[in-house]
Amino acid sequence: MTPLLLEIPRRCLIVDDDVARRAQLREQFEADGFACDDASSSAEALAKLALTAAPLVFRTCHGDVSSDLAFVHEVSTRWPDTAIVVLVEAADQTVAIRCLELGAMEYITKPCPMTEVRTRVRQALERRRLLVENRTYRHELETRVSLQARKYEELFLASLQSLADALEVKDAYTWGHSTRVSMYAVAIARELSLPAHTIDQLELGSRLHDLGKIGVREAILNKDGALTTDEYAHVMEHTTIGWRLLAPLLRDMPNALAIVRSHHERFDGRGTPDALRGHEIPLEARITSVADSFDAMTSGRVYRSGMSVDEAVAELRRCSGTQFDPACVSAFERALTQQSFPRPDWTVQRPTALQIVA
Numbered sequence: 001m002t003p004l005l006l007e008i009p010r011r012c013l014i015v016d017d018d019v020a021r022r023a024q025l026r027e028q029f030e031a032d033g034f035a036c037d038d039a040s041s042s043a044e045a046l047a048k049l050a051l052t053a054a055p056l057v058f059r060t061c062h063g064d065v066s067s068d069l070a071f072v073h074e075v076s077t078r079w080p081d082t083a084i085v086v087l088v089e090a091a092d093q094t095v096a097i098r099c100l101e102l103g104a105m106e107y108i109t110k111p112c113p114m115t116e117v118r119t120r121v122r123q124a125l126e127r128r129r130l131l132v133e134n135r136t137y138r139h140e141l142e143t144r145v146s147l148q149a150r151k152y153e154e155l156f157l158a159s160l161q162s163l164a165d166a167l168e169v170k171d172a173y174t175w176g177h178s179t180r181v182s183m184y185a186v187a188i189a190r191e192l193s194l195p196a197h198t199i200d201q202l203e204l205g206s207r208l209h210d211l212g213k214i215g216v217r218e219a220i221l222n223k224d225g226a227l228t229t230d231e232y233a234h235v236m237e238h239t240t241i242g243w244r245l246l247a248p249l250l251r252d253m254p255n256a257l258a259i260v261r262s263h264h265e266r267f268d269g270r271g272t273p274d275a276l277r278g279h280e281i282p283l284e285a286r287i288t289s290v291a292d293s294f295d296a297m298t299s300g301r302v303y304r305s306g307m308s309v310d311e312a313v314a315e316l317r318r319c320s321g322t323q324f325d326p327a328c329v330s331a332f333e334r335a336l337t338q339q340s341f342p343r344p345d346w347t348v349q350r351p352t353a354l355q356i357v358a
C-alpha cells in the first residue's frame, strides 16, 4: 500500500501540457512553499509518481476528456493518499464532476486568480489530511481490536487446557495423555490433508476429549485392575458428561465438541454413547479414537506395562474396520513411518504431575 504522506504535505506534482502555464504554476506553487515537480503528459506524471508519490497532484485538463478522466482514475486508485486538484475550462463542468466522482478532491474553473487556486489547494490538502488521519485511526483501532480478540482467544484456550490438565492430575496415570492424543490426531489429520480450520478444532477437541472424567468417581478412575461392567459403564459416561460441560464453551466449535461426545464410538456401530456407525461418526472423532487408543496402549499403568509401538500398531490394524476407521488407521501408520511425531517410549511408566511436584 502507498505509504502515508502526512509528513511531506508540501510536495506537488504539476501536470500541464502547456509549457508556459506549467512554468507559471510551478513558480506560484514554489512561492507558496511547495517543493514542485512537473510533467507535460499523463504518462510522464504516472512515471514520476511511481518513483515518488506526491501528496498533491495539480492537473490541468486539456480537452481530451477520456485521457483526463483516465488519469484521475488511475492516480486515485494507485495513490489513494494523493489529493488531486483539476483545473478545467469553465464550460467543462460535466468533466469536473466526473473527475470528482473518480477521486479528485477539488476542481477549479478557468480563468481563475491564483488566490482561488491557493484556497482550493489548501482545502484539498486539509480534506486529504483528515482522510489520511481517519484511515490511520481506523487501522490502529482495527489492529487494537484484533490484538484484544486474539488475547481473549488465547486466554480462553489456556483456560480449557487448564481444565484438561486438572483432569490429568486427578487421573494420575494419564499425565500428558491429552497432549499426546492431540499430537497424534493432528498428525493423522495432516496425512488426510484436512484444512487448517478443521485441524484447529481437532487439536482443541482431542485435548479436551476426556474432560468428562472430572465427573467420574476417582476410586474407579484410578482402580488398579479390570473394571466391572457397572464401573465400565460409569467411566464411559465421561463422553456425555464432557459434552454437557463443554457445550456452552464450544458453541462456535461444534467439531471440537463432537470429539468429546463421540470419541468412543466404533466404526462397526457398537460404540457409545450413540452407537453411530461408519461415517455417521464425525471424522474428527474417528481420528481421535485412533490417537486415543494408540496412546492408551503405549502408556504403562500400575497394573500393566505399555505395549510396544509395533504391538500397538498391530492392534490398530487388527481393529481397523471394526473399532476404527481404516482410513484413519492408514493415515496414522503413514504419520508414524514419516516420524511426524516422536515415537513414544512405552517402557517408561510416566510420572504423574503430583509426583513431579513432590
Ligand SMILES: [Fe+2]
Residues within 6 Å of the ligand: 209, 210, 238, 263, 264
Ligand atoms: Fe475417553
